[in-house]
Amino acid sequence: MISHILYFGWSIPPNSSLLYLEVFIMSAPVTTKDTQALIQTQIDKVLTQPLEQASTFLSSGVRIVDSSSPVRFPKLNGDTSTIGYVGEGELIPQDDISMSELSLMPSTMKSFKRIIPVTHEALRTASQDLSAIIQNALVSWMTAKVDAAMFGGTGDGKTEIKGILEQATEKTTAGGKMSIAVVRQALVQALKSHVNPASLKLFVAPDDFSALQNEADASGHGMLVPDATAGFGYKVAGVPIVVTDRLTNTSDSKPTGRAVLVDTTGLVVVRDIQRVEILKEALALSGQVGLSAAARFDVGILEPKKVIVIDGITR
Numbered sequence: 158m159i160s161h162i163l164y165f166g167w168s169i170p171p172n173s174s175l176l177y178l179e180v181f182i183m184s185a186p187v188t189t190k191d192t193q194a195l196i197q198t199q200i201d202k203v204l205t206q207p208l209e210q211a212s213t214f215l216s217s218g219v220r221i222v223d224s225s226s227p228v229r230f231p232k233l234n235g236d237t238s239t240i241g242y243v244g245e246g247e248l249i250p251q252d253d254i255s256m257s258e259l260s261l262m263p264s265t266m267k268s269f270k271r272i273i274p275v276t277h278e279a280l281r282t283a284s285q286d287l288s289a290i291i292q293n294a295l296v297s298w299m300t301a302k303v304d305a306a307m308f309g310g311t312g313d314g315k316t317e318i319k320g321i322l323e324q325a326t327e328k329t330t331a332g333g334k335m336s337i338a339v340v341r342q343a344l345v346q347a348l349k350s351h352v353n354p355a356s357l358k359l360f361v362a363p364d365d366f367s368a369l370q371n372e373a374d375a376s377g378h379g380m381l382v383p384d385a386t387a388g389f390g391y392k393v394a395g396v397p398i399v400v401t402d403r404l405t406n407t408s409d410s411k412p413t414g415r416a417v418l419v420d421t422t423g424l425v426v427v428r429d430i431q432r433v434e435i436l437k438e439a440l441a442l443s444g445q446v447g448l449s450a451a452a453r454f455d456v457g458i459l460e461p462k463k464v465i466v467i468d469g470i471t472r
Contacts, residue, residue: 200433203292204299204450211300213401214307214456217358218421225429225453230259232459261455262427265316269302269454271295272436274447291448299452301403307426307456308360308417309405318455321424322405322415326461330469335365335416337372337380340393343418343465350462356420359396364472365416366400369393407468414470423463429453 209215222228234255243249273291306312310320329346331339340359347357361369369391372380384392391398396418406412429452436447458464 200430203433204296204452205428205430207292207296208299208303211296212303213360213399213403214304215426217360217399217419218356219424219426219456220422221426221428223428223430224262225431227263228261228427230261230425230457230459232257232259259425259457259459261425261457262429262453263315263455266318266453266455267316268429268431268451269299270449270451271298272447272449274443274445277444277446295448295450299450303454304401304403305405306454308401308403311405311408314455320405321419321456321458321464322417322466324456324458325417325464325466327465329465329467331413331467331471332469333471335361335368335414335467335470337369337393339467339470340369340396340418343467344394344396346465347418347420347462352420352463353422354395356422357396357418358399358421359393359416359418360399360401360404361416362404362414363400363402365414365470366391366398368472369398413468414472416467416470418465418467420460420463423458423460425457425459427455427457 209221215221234257236254238252238254240250240252273294275291306318306320308320309322310318311323312319327346327350329339329343333339344354344357348354370379370381374380381391381393384390384397404415404417406414431451431453432449434449436449
């Protein structure tokens, strides 16, 4: 009888060239459901959780749904009802609302895939834990790919990710360098759409953050001051600033920079971490082992009014 698996993982003992698969067991029947859950636990530990913490986009408060199949999200297109007061005993009018769907993670969506090979000599002579180093390299690579795609991906949304900068329909133009006045202009636009200002975040490129920092009043004092109540992070017009270099420029004949003012509750990410595997046989002829990972992602805007792109930024 197959025993129940308590732990499934891999390790590289010090001063060894061998990669070990660790399996601890006890006498009890094991089912496919059990093994899938255990393997998923290890994937969460190796990739899913570290990636969510390291990614600027995934850690911003967006809703994340795990699914390997297409997902449909209902959307309210807007409520323009003119129904007003209704008196006692009067007939309550009926009025339909306009609904639509947002479909994400089509079966045609491509994956981010990578194999990181390591030689047996490196494993044997390493003075540090190579498993942690390889994991960090994998997470860093995946983070860069995911953030770049989520913000500025120019895909069609069917085979490659279409980022929020390309999906957004609400926009405002800076017409010059990034400034506090430009941020306030975008904030006014959000408030007119009844977006909750407490949920807003401003994502800016490093150069544009520097421009905001350089703004000063008539006395020469900087107008951007660290907020001690928020871990000394920065706010502008009361909105927290998130600095990222994953914001792409416009794609017209004269590219300009972009920033984005977002209430992340209006975004949704579908995530499919397909596998994290140890490859021994495939690389054996070259004296190597490898860590293979594959994952799919998709992103959508549920409420367009909550995503305002600031374009036309010159630097």
